[in-house]
Amino acid sequence: MHIVDRRLNPGGKSLANRQRFLRRIKDVAQRAVRESAREKDIKDLGKDGRVSVPADGVREPRFARQPGTGRQDYILPGNKTYVEGDLIERPPGQGGGGGGAGEGGDGGENSEDAFRFVLTRDEFLELFLEDLELPDLAKRRLSVVETEGLRRAGYTVSGSPANLALSRTLRNSMSRRIALKRPKPEEIAELEARIAEAGEGASADLRERLEALRERAKRIPYVDPIDLRFRRFEPYPRPIAQAVMFCLMDVSGSMTEHMKDLAKRFYILLHIFLTRRYRHVEIVFIRHTDRATEVDEETFFGSRETGGTLVSSALVEMKRIVAERYDPNDWNIYAAQASDGDNVSSDGPTATELLRSHILPACQHFAYLEVGDENGPRAGFVEHRTTLWRTYEAIAKAGGPVAMRKVNHRRDIYPVFRELFGRKDARAEAEA
């Protein structure tokens, strides 16, 4: 009898099966994930990754008999009052006394019409963010920021014991031993045996030779420090695309709570997307009323502040930061602005001028999100175009790198986000 403790074996034996399963249901699961993201609070995204996918895609068909057709026999335990020949009314619903003996456990499994299961947060976000990307990344001369990578680079004579290249070391040792004619242990053993055999009568010659061999073996070590070789690693610069995302948010008094909520949702989504997909993207948060300030993440999402509106203030702040820290020649610069589109009329020309001549030329891509009222314009109404919208529209028409969308309801946030950041080829496919 053997007892084997398997508890220490690595778990997740079924992981490969799960990956295959996820690959199979990818399309439907992606749809389900996006569906659920629409309803959910974006902060909770992926926290509870329960999705259900239509069972159709994962059905395992078998030849099985149609229940409820033809004659069925049931053998049942626990008879109390029946005698042979009694007639029993069919129980309501599907005939039969709750599954006969013959059915085993197989009945009913096919009736599932949705398959429910839980995704881990990683799996959820992976599906959720797939085929999103920052447009035109690495188009400019960007491969400048460097991280250090390590790579194998031959052998060295010094190093840490962990890096000892054993086979290389022994190869050296062997050639040295051969070259220096180190006596083999067998030779010594053989001589010893011969001497032992001869006993007292062993010739002095033999003893001398044995002595010489021993001496030589002592002087020529098995492994000499000279043999040692270590695996060498050298650092090398690994270029990564440098990119920075500016998040500009209007928090002025004209923004209603609803609008601010929409804007924040948009930025949270953007934040999740950037931090998960691009480890080296810097994010700059700027919020503005009639004054703009650069803030940290927490303040940006958390604090409440209100005041007048001066869009140009944010643009000035962005321009200042770009000039100070992000040289457009070295950086991919992206910006996303959320606003209700209102601006002090006197500020219009200033803002336009800033955008045209400073901000947009520096940017790879500029996304403008206009947030509207919850019961915003319905289709068919003539849309009221805001000042900012008109500004951007003109620039976009002239071929500027601007994408603009309007959002009225939180359920639109995610689709709009996808439109703004969907991968080009994926988008083209979707449109085709």
Next chain:
Amino acid sequence: MTRPAPQKAVAGEPLFTGNDWDFDTIRRIHDACEAVAGPELGLSWYPNQIEIITAEQMLDAYASIGMPLFYKHWSFGKHFAQHEAGYRRGLMGLAYEIVINSDPCISYVMEENTATMQTLVIAHAAFGHNHFFKNNYLFKQWTDAEGILDYLDFAKSYITRCEERYGHQAVEQVLDAAHALMSQGVHRYPRKKRPDLASEQRRERERVEHGEQIYNDLWRTLPQKAGAAGTDHAAERRRALLELPQENILYFLEKVAPRLQRWQREILRIVRLVAQYFYPQRQTKVMNEGCATYVHYRIMNALSRDGRIGEAAYLEFLQSHTNVVRQPNFDERGYGGHNPYAIGFAMMQDIARIAENPTAEDRQWFPDIAGVGDGMEVLRDVWSNYRDESFIAQFLSPKLMRDMRLFHVIDDPDEPEMRVEAIHDERGYRKMRRSFAKAYDVAWLDPDIEVVDVDLDGDRRLILHHRALNRITLQAEDARRVLQHLADLWGYDVVMKEIDPATGDILAEHAMSARPIFF
């Protein structure tokens, strides 16, 4: 089983106290069970290998039908997700053990089990199931306990290699199709042995000699019946060559599907052999569980009698034992068909009783075994030579039918009401036992589907028949999906007719064309 120097604890000394156990406890428990199973019960078993696993590993094992290693497929991932969700939400408990029909016999036991439960589980799986696997004729005939783990290892690496070489999707499509046909991938009867040359020559010689002996020139003068000779020789020959009719569809495809690649055939073969390996288990649910439950019951009682387990442990055992063998009545909540543990255990006890203390009724019903004395000897014989269907047909006693208050109901959709066909009385015993046995006959439960012909002269269409027993047709949607898979593998059109065997009427017909996914 022989083992060097068994370190026997002194009889009467408890094996453990409290709930905790360690490997030494497990070893002592195993040895104590062995001491009962061998001399007292006369069991024989494969060497045991007991593996301790965690709940998560148990879930893993569930997902790959209990086998320690298995090829990868999305459907196992699906089952894992299902079980895991059920388990996490507390809807589903996990089994205490899983046992594998292999040599050595591997029993997985959960680390959460208490010492008493480990004793129960070892008695149940490592001796009960193990004895059954080693001795039952179905397992002997159809499974190779020694080779199964090696074969699964081969299957796993073969399929991995195929995936690397031909792509995940191509392999997945073959596996999907093969899984759909898995229950049509077993041989129910030993196949005819291929004749070898020597015996063929001998038979030919004997035939000629016989012909010479009975030669009579008169036969030559008899007029031939017109058209009788060579009606459809070609068709007959074709069917013989293709071994038609053939109910093992996977076997048929593996051997004769015209367009499959070699690796695709090999995958079909793997799936088919796995199905064949599990086929005996489906036919012996009641007996297998009955045997294991009876064995653990005997062993636990013997241990308690000898003072090897304490009162508390014995009560804990009784509690879980009675849970396992509980059979709810048909009108109770939670009735989900017959509990194989309950029937199996009750029948084993009943057989032992008949052998040891028969009543007059038993002597009349079971003259062969009534009062022979040694219940275990009868049971060992039963465990070796029966499967569920024959076991129930032979050994379900009137007393047990009365105890369980069995009755038989017929639900015919053509009638307005259901009818009680038989109850546990003198008139009903035999009728009921017959239909009860039938309910455990897999050949009766599985749809009877055969490949009957191939249109080799025309468009190579494959023709299947489903003989619809009691006019029960197949679920149309699923049948069409499976046929689609079948058509894909076959490479040409497939048609299946559902036929009422009594009248020859065609009840339904499904046709599918191959999609160009494999070729």
